[in-house]
Amino acid sequence: MTMPAVDTAPDAPQPHGDDLWWRSAVIYQVYVRSFADANGDGTGDLAGVRAHLPYLAELGVDAIWFTPWYPSPLADGGYDVADYRDIHPAFGALRDAELLIADALRLGIRTIVDIVPNHVSSEHxxxxxxxxxxxxxxxxxxxxxxxxxxxxxxxxxxxxxxxxxxxxxxxxxxxxxxxxxxxxHLFTPEQPDLNWNHPDVRREHEDILRFWFDRGVAGVRIDSAGLLIKDPTLPEVPERPAPGQHPTEDRDEVHEVYRTWRRIADSYDGARVLVGEVWVPDAKRFADYLRPDEMHTAFNFDFMSRAWDAAELRTSIDLMLDAHAPVGAPSTWVLSNHDVTRPVTRYGREDSTFAFATKRFGTPTDLELGTRRARAAALLTAALPGSLYVYQGDELGLPEAELPREVLQDPMHFRSEGVDPGRDGCRVPMPWAGTASPFGFSPDEASEGPWLPQPADWAARTVEAQEADPGSMLRLYREALRLRRAEPGLGDGRLRWLEPAPGVLAFARHDVVNVTNLSDAPVELPAHDEVLLASAPLAGDRLPPDSTAWLRVRPGSSRSRPDAP
The missing domain is CATH 3.90.400.10 (Oligo-1,6-glucosidase; Domain 2)
Known part of the structure; x- marks a missing residue:
């Protein structure tokens, strides 16, 4: 039997404003367990998020994406959902979520919730x-x-x-x-896969969408979106499966699910967006998920998996813009998330790419180099056409925490027989203030320490410390997002490549030019009228290695507009 839908909350807020907000949005990912702990039990909660909404408004975000906040045994960080119509008791109650959605909207911040349609918890x-x-x-x-x-x-x-x-x-x-x-179970045994050929499964998820849309959420992020449909004959995976012929991935029948979901989303006032986690290497098949009657956007994982190399990153940018162009969808840009080694750490390694299969304990990292590159990457991604995702803590330049084995909880660590450190290192609780753990994550009188230990050297990386430092990562992010919102050429739109020196990425967005130097020597900046922002101090008109600058070239000035037709 399909579970009954619950009536709309009587004061459910409704998203407002531009129906195309999602094309240029800055979306901040909150991992609730690690964001802020209001009641002192060592676990982040919705009351903690509500208390820090002004911080997110000042940062300049348009929406918050919450990883699963539902009741769950937490066998996989909440992606093993036991009940979609309630809140995990460690995080609060359903009423807390409703109040949070309303409070955020009053600050101009929309809410996106996570839906995990491929599987449920074994406790469901x-x-x-x-x-x-x-x-x-x-x-x-x-x-x-x-x-x-x-x-x-x-x-x-x-x-x-x-x-x-x-x-x-x-x-x-x-x-x-x-x-x-x-x-x-394509994931852990605690996450049994649902049979999407069954009408109960389809009806239940359609009701779940309505449940949260009725409560004012502006969109849903769809986990493992390409895995729902399986071949019922259970064949083995071919050595080289033809498009749509893999028994568990990217099967053609999955698109009817999302066409139905889009009709539900479009039946509501205000844009209610579908955001897919789509791991599909073929550009055409990826774009199929973004046809006008399916999802609005999908995560672009290609960019964050590339090495810190100009040719690699330009190839990725062109690949993703070309993939989205036929369906008129905006690309998304993201440097990390709750599954991925943080950019400060990743970009400081000899191999600066990212792949789950290559994660190892004790990989050497130059954090000074990684921080320099992460600052440059933050400006680069913020200048690209489309929407931008920021994972909590990246705006503070947090590195991947090297945690002792005895505190690790991620199933990826245990299922790799201890080879992979797992994903807990990017899930360590946020440092807000003070000089010692819990760094303001929990109240001073907290009864429990943070659920994962915070490194002692994070005292210099707290929000409090960085607000006082004009050169901090936090101040860089705030200014970048302020300019991104203020400049009509940034966000959604077109890009025109310029041709600078080797190892440099340069492109024009209306009268703003982005220059990123990935070479090992300073480079001359192109002609410009004004430096809007730079990730590192300039030496006159020379941009240091591993740095990005945003330049103004004013239309009608003595310099021609770089993207003029």
């Missing part, structure tokens, strides 16, 4: 009912229960490999204690 009522019902029961049809192979059913139904490494099937135990069927 549906899955518990399925286990209790036994083989062949209708309750099991909402999932992928299947007999095993071999004479006694002891072998997994397929050899599919998990996104978290390891096996994708777990065997159940029948009520009489005998070995039972297997169930599919």
């Amino acid at each position: 009522p549906w899955f518990r009912e399925a286990l209790a019902a036994g083989p062949g029961a209708p309750e099991r049809e909402r999932f992928w229960f299947h007999p095993g192979k071999g004479p006694n059913g002891d072998e997994m139904p397929t050899g599919w490999v998990s996104n978290f490494q390891g096996e994708t099937w777990t065997r159940t135990t029948n009520p009489d204690g005998t070995p039972g069927e297997w169930y599919l």
